[in-house]
Amino acid sequence: MSSTHAYRICDLALASNTALPELAPATAFGAECRFELLPPGNPSVVDADWFHQWTIEENGEEEDGSKVWLRFARTGDGYLLRFPSCGDFFVSADATRIQCRPLPGTPEVTVRHLLLDQVIPLVLSRRERIVLHASAVLTGRGVIAFAGKTGQGKSTLAASLAREGCSLVSDDCLVLRSEHGEWTALPSYPGVRLWPSTAGEVLREDTPTAEVAHYTIKRRVWDAAVLPYASGPAPLRRLFFLADYADETSFERLSPRRAFMALVEFAYNLDIEDTAFLRRQFDTVGRLTMDVPADAIHYPREFNSLPAVREAILRHLEGDRGRDAE
Amino acid sequence: MTLNNSLRIPDQVATRQLGGETVLLNLKTGTYFGLDAVGSRFLELLEQNGEIAAAHRVMLEEFDVAPEVLEADLLRLAEEMLAKGLLEARS
Numbered sequence: 001m002s003s004t005h006a007y008r009i010c011d012l013a014l015a016s017n018t019a020l021p022e023l024a025p026a027t028a029f030g031a032e033c034r035f036e037l038l039p040p041g042n043p044s045v046v047d048a049d050w051f052h053q054w055t056i057e058e059n060g061e062e063e064d065g066s067k068v069w070l071r072f073a074r075t076g077d078g079y080l081l082r083f084p085s086c087g088d089f090f091v092s093a094d095a096t097r098i099q100c101r102p103l104p105g106t107p108e109v110t111v112r113h114l115l116l117d118q119v120i121p122l123v124l125s126r127r128e129r130i131v132l133h134a135s136a137v138l139t140g141r142g143v144i145a146f147a148g149k150t151g152q153g154k155s156t157l158a159a160s161l162a163r164e165g166c167s168l169v170s171d172d173c174l175v176l177r178s179e180h181g182e183w184t185a186l187p188s189y190p191g192v193r194l195w196p197s198t199a200g201e202v203l204r205e206d207t208p209t210a211e212v213a214h215y216t217i218k219r220r221v222w223d224a225a226v227l228p229y230a231s232g233p234a235p236l237r238r239l240f241f242l243a244d245y246a247d248e249t250s251f252e253r254l255s256p257r258r259a260f261m262a263l264v265e266f267a268y269n270l271d272i273e274d275t276a277f278l279r280r281q282f283d284t285v286g287r288l289t290m291d292v293p294a295d296a297i298h299y300p301r302e303f304n305s306l307p308a309v310r311e312a313i314l315r316h317l318e319g320d321r322g323r324d325a326e
Numbered sequence: 327m328t329l330n331n332s333l334r335i336p337d338q339v340a341t342r343q344l345g346g347e348t349v350l351l352n353l354k355t356g357t358y359f360g361l362d363a364v365g366s367r368f369l370e371l372l373e374q375n376g377e378i379a380a381a382h383r384v385m386l387e388e389f390d391v392a393p394e395v396l397e398a399d400l401l402r403l404a405e406e407m408l409a410k411g412l413l414e415a416r417s
Contacts, residue, residue: 256344257360264358275353279340282351286342 006031009120010175010186011233012127020112022222023189033123035115037108038101043088048073048080052272070118072271079270081119085215086110089119091270095126110213116189121173125268126277129284130176133266134239135192136169136185137161141317142235143169143185146297147266148242153301155192157242159202159227160306161313167230168192173268176236178284181291183236190229191222201303203227238317239263239294246298249312259294260285327401327408329379332416333372339412341369352411359412364389365403376416378404 007014007023014023015031052072073080078097081089087102098119102111125131134147135158146154155171162168170188177184193212194202199219207226209219221227241254241262254262263285271277295316299309335341340351348366350359361369367388371381378400385400386393407413 255347257347257349257362260344260349261358261360272356275338278351278353278356282340282342282349286344286349289344 009116010124010128010173010188012120012124014120018108020116022112022116022191022220033096033098035098035100037111038099040087040102040104040106042103043082044101046073046075046080048075074271081122083114083118086114089114091119091123095123095270098123107214109211110215113213117171117173117193121268122270124173124175125270128175129178130263130281130288131268132174132176132263133172133268134174135171136174136236137166138169138185138230138234139166139237139314139317142237143230144238144240144313144317145169145174145185145236146240146242147262152242154242155194156198156202156306157309157313159192159194159198159221161310162192162227163202164307164310167228169230169234176288177233178287178291181287183288183292184233185236186233187230190224190227191220192227193218193220195219198303202306236292239292240297240313241294243296243298245301247300249297249299249309251312251316252296252298254294254296256286256289256294259289262294263289327378327405329377329382329397329401331378331404332376333378333404333408333413334376334416335369335373336411336414350407350412355411357410357412359407359410364399368400368403372413 003017005016005019006026007016007020008026009023013026013030013032014035016035018037050071050073053068054070055066056069057066068084071082078090078092081091086106087100090099100111100115121131132147134145135154136143136145137158146157148154158168158171169185171192173188175186175188177186195218199207199209199221203221203226207221208223209221212218212220239259267281267285269281338352338354340353342349346363346366348361348369367385368381371384382397382400385396404413
């Protein structure tokens, strides 16, 4: 690498040969993972064992309305993550090295987004207890997490709570660690990604935003003066699973089994065929569901309902305080 | 599938009890499966004996249910779990 930048994302010390302005620079540094941005190029023919893919639903695409967003392959010395419309990421088997060869014309902002919001969560899943596709905020009662499918409103809820006294912990990559039955949430990196309409409703009109990637109109909001960011790890108190629309906010306590089945759907996993990893994740998610209560939350999605939804969530947590004191 | 079948949990299936319910994972296929308290009791009895008929007898004493209803429920569950590789025939 010609020059090295040092960062921290979640609890990972990351070295990079290109600037990653979305991340806070690290001071004391011993890199646990190195990222290298290679010159653009067309996909090389590699001897790869393709074993998995993520698809996205889009109108006007292929006949069944879905297209491949990300393909997973094993190579001789690790994994190849191919975003067919953007480029290739190579991840070493021990998850200490990431290289990206973008397709010609892929902007660097897109490469950074794919690295930070797609590849790093998968890399972290090889190292950490649990990495969830969930947003999270720090409240006066500890961290609460929101898991749900893309577009269900995780980031909107998190940003809304952060505007009213909470601190952001993650936008959609939540890392959890456990010790003696206590689960700790690690802040990922500052900011959330919001649709322009959401940003306009939840934040002030003059809130600075930045491009997320060339293929989306979502905007990144990172200003800590607007959305405070958690300064360090904090205990996880509650998992919320975003459920169907409802006119009024209501909560439904999930049994550990139901919480488990929901959680495994939102857990990142670089290699879904690695049976040793699957067994570890199975045990870890099982412990999490026994240690941390989980609720399905049904709520209205209209922007003008957000204050009432926020209040209902925080009041629900205060109910825990009352139950704990009994 | 009849009550006379004997079944067991294959080696490649991980199971975990969670508060009286059960989750299973077929490590070969990555398929997860959840059982409520009744399904969990069925699996527990299958692990002890293997015979669906034996599980059926015990559960008739434990649950307020008609024999034919319980039989249909157990056979349907057993077939679903067999199809997902979460149970296999005892040799």
